[in-house]
Amino acid sequence: MKKISKICCIGAGYVGGPTMSVIALKCPEIQVTVVDLNEKRIAQWNDDNLDNLPIYEPGLKEIVAETRGKNLFFSSDVDKGIDEAEMIFISVNTPTKTYGKGKGQAADLKNIELCARNIAKVAKEDKIVVEKSTLPVRTAETLKSILDNTGKGVKFEILSNPEFLAEGTAIDDLLNADRVLIGGDETPSGQAAKDSLSWVYEHWLPKERILQTNVWSSELSKLVANAFLAQRVSSINSISALCEKTDANVAEVARAIGFDSRIGSKFLNSSVGFGGSCFQKDILNLVYIAKSFGLQEVAEYWEQVIIMNDYQKRRFAENIVSTLYNTVSGKKIVFYGWAFKKDTNDTRESAAIYVADALLEEKAQIVVYDPKVSEETIYADLDYLGTRDPKENRELLQVTKAPIEATKDAHAIAILTEWDEFKTYDWKKIYANMLKPAFVFDGRRLLDKDAMASIGFKFYKIGES
Ligand SMILES: NC(=O)c1ccc[n+]([C@@H]2O[C@H](COP(=O)([O-])OP(=O)(O)OC[C@H]3O[C@@H](n4cnc5c(N)ncnc54)[C@H](O)[C@@H]3O)[C@@H](O)[C@H]2O)c1
Ligand SMILES: O=c1ccn([C@@H]2O[C@H](COP(=O)(O)OP(=O)(O)O[C@H]3O[C@H](CO)[C@@H](O)[C@H](O)[C@H]3O)[C@@H](O)[C@H]2O)c(=O)[nH]1
Structure with a gap:
């Protein structure tokens, strides 16, 4: 099991922002960079006035005040964030499709695929890719297919780690999570990746609340x-x-x-x-x-x-x-x-x-x-x-x-x-x-x-x- 020193999170939204702030707070030795294509949102996360953060969530601004600039960074340089990290969380929005097949019901996975293609393009070293977004069962298969066909010999482990925080109580939910769910392949390298992610959460949560399953169950x-x-x-x-x-x-x-x-x-x-x-x-x-x-x-x-x-x-x-x-x-x-x-x-x-x-x-x-x-x-x-x-x-x-x-x-x-x-x-x-x-x-x-x-x-x- 590898101890992670650099994390990148793609998507600085209601999940990416609070989740990464708490990881940065509880894991001071890990450098956490949250990246987003939306430059306005990143500027708001970097605003000196913490009342201008893009998300209102009780307790959030205090954590950002403590960690930002130390081991928590917000950036619109998505490629650099991906390149430097050993573990990449994908926390982009997955809204209901408004067009084409499955319109009005299926999840729109456009953003997820764009992230996978971006990671495939930029990565030069092996990485653990973590699905933080809520995704249809078997999405990891799509990610794997895109990532495994880069032709660069880079190896990716894909984990599913859905988020259960509720808005309005996000910080408390993260700090005292009922459980953390980690799904991954049941191979030796899949197990090692699951253990690396468990290790991150074990900084503040008891081990028995961290559940490991296969990817599809997660x-x-x-x-x-x-x-x-x-x-x-x-x-x-x-x-x-x-x-x-x-x-x-x-x-x-x-x-x-x-x-x-x-x-x-x-x-x-x-x-x-x-x-x-x-x-x-x-x-x-x-x-x-x-x-x-x-x-x-x-x-x-x-x-x-x-x-x-x-x-x-x-x-x-x-x-x-x-x-x-x-x-x-x-x-x-x-x-x-x-x-x-x-x-x-x-x-x-x-x-x-x-x-x-x-x-x-x-x-x-x-x-x-x-x-x-x-x-x-x-x-x-x-x-x-x-x-x-x-x-x-x-x-x-x-x-x-x-x-x-x-x-x-x-x-x-x-x-x-x-x-x-x-x-x-x-x-x-x-x-x-x-x-x-x-x-x-x-x-x-x-x-x-x-x-x-x-x-x-x-x-x-x-x-x-
Ligand atoms: N909001 C919640 O309370 C909550 C809780 C648990 C899980 N989830 C799930 O987490 C995921 C994210 O939800 P959210 O509420 O944080 O969404 P959000 O819309 O607040 O944030 C998503 C961010 O991703 C960025 N983004 C989209 N595509 C990108 C790309 N290709 N590269 C870089 N950045 C990109 C967007 O600009 C946006 O800032 C969804 O799948 C959602 O279902 C949400
Ligand atoms: O007894 C209740 C509880 C909730 N609500 C309403 O239900 C909605 C959702 O509330 P809540 O679940 O507290 O907030 P969310 O932020 O939507 O969180 C839900 O959705 C998240 C995104 O997937 C999950 O991570 C959380 O576990 C899950 O609770 C809100 O309109 C509430 O007002 C009620 O009307 N009655």
Whole structure:
């Protein structure tokens, strides 16, 4: 087993940035270089003002402050990074394909292939290549085929090391990972590569939490973990609809079933629907893979998790329209939150985007407040859907940095992200600002129903009648 002294990570995103920062922190003898083709992103990672890092993640800037320039470097010189490293992580984005075969379901592996070709072109010495991105099962085969045909006699070991961090808690998840998964060939050189990567993680994690498997199990386990997690959210969300019809309370049901140690209490918070860059993409990918092996029933089983999530988002928007007397045209609705969950500035697949889109179709006037998401991102998210002219998005939707003033003459507030600060607002003052009856639609089950009702609000909370 070789001790690694130089690591390169291709992709300075939500995974590459935090993961490599933690490796640099915990392995001071390893030089870690994170490279990316996006020069603007690299400039942000190198910004003297740590509040300008491209990613907001609690605890991240402190780690970057400690390591950057010592053993952590960010660079747009991808070739140099590859050339110098003994171990290369590929942590580029693998979104759902928007074109061609598998459009709307399969993972787009264009970036992965570009990385493999780049490594093949630049490498002069043997290297360990680590798949950090989430990839369809058997992708390592493609990588191997590209890398083994360079004709330069360079030997590559390919490992799968999927990342399980969740945004908003990424640093804590990395520092205290439940497990690290390392898949590799069951040959002597494959075993040595797996041990080298284990050695990196053993700097801060107990050995028994580092699981070694074959490559295919590792690749598939990542998709399956996300599918199981998302399935829990869709399951409890399906019950939230039933609770609203039956006077049951979804939180009480979740608590009651969660006490069963076989079920467990985590990931049973009913919400306006799951978002984020991973759950939908990875389930669609699983569905596509199942279909491509002719496993139609398996594909349909998992597809239902997405169908239920779309239903939950649609149901939330439709409830706003029907409660506001079947028309929201010209009515001011304030959105609290745009990020897909609290403590991140990431908005990919956020439920807020789809709820806003549905209300804009009904010509609502929306004002959005999110403590970490920029105006530019909010408009980009809406424009990307292509539902209407970008000009109309800007006419119908405004972005504010003043959450309390924004409620002046509003008909309703919709809570789309569970930011803690919303709980501390002066809701009496907000009530006074609003038109009456004043409606609040709590898509995150953040506020207390009785307290809101006693102020005078017409309060709707997911999963309660
Ligand atoms: N975001 C998460 O919480 C999370 C968690 C676990 C796993 N994952 C997986 O990790 C992977 C990365 O996700 P992310 O959220 O960090 O994506 P991201 O979009 O934030 O970052 C990816 C980066 O890769 C860069 N890139 C793309 N192609 C490149 C190339 N050929 N050469 C150099 N740079 C290139 C992009 O410019 C971008 O900055 C995905 O496969 C995702 O499914 C994400
Ligand atoms: O009980 C719950 C838990 C989550 N959510 C929502 O589900 C989405 C995803 O949340 P979370 O899983 O916490 O964040 P992600 O950053 O998307 O992390 C998931 O996706 C990552 C990318 O693959 C994986 O690495 C993580 O293990 C996996 O949790 C968010 O919109 C949450 O609001 C709920 O509605 N109810």
